[in-house]
Amino acid sequence: MPDGALDALLELMDREDRARALKILARSLCKDLAAQGFDERAMLVLASELVGEVTARLAAERVVAWSQRSMAPAANNEIASPGSAGARSNADALRSTIERRPRRA
Numbered sequence: 001m002p003d004g005a006l007d008a009l010l011e012l013m014d015r016e017d018r019a020r021a022l023k024i025l026a027r028s029l030c031k032d033l034a035a036q037g038f039d040e041r042a043m044l045v046l047a048s049e050l051v052g053e054v055t056a057r058l059a060a061e062r063v064v065a066w067s068q069r070s071m072a073p074a075a076n077n078e079i080a081s082p083g084s085a086g087a088r089s090n091a092d093a094l095r096s097t098i099e100r101r102p103r104r105a
Contacts, residue, residue: 033043 030043033046038046
């Protein structure tokens with residue numbers, strides 16, 4: 001087996017195991033919610049809230065990554081400050097991206 005092939009195979013297996021575990025967790029959660037009297041609409045609200053939480057976390061991570069990139073040393077070895085044009089343009093880009101997204105009801 002070529003170098004790294006075993007690592008790639010193990011990583012693939014880990015991803016497949018995780019995907020399978022998430023499916024089992026989702027089914028189990030749906031069954032438990034139904035047993036507690038929640039209908040499908042309530043389950044969809046829960047799913048929507050989960051997506052919203054994950055989206056918010058990803059957006060926050062993106063802001064951190066953008067701010068770190070904008071604060072990287074410039075070509076003349078100066079460090080950009082958080083209030084610099086680079087940092088402001090990243091924040092403006094994120095704001096415009098969020099504003100352009102259609103809002104869910």
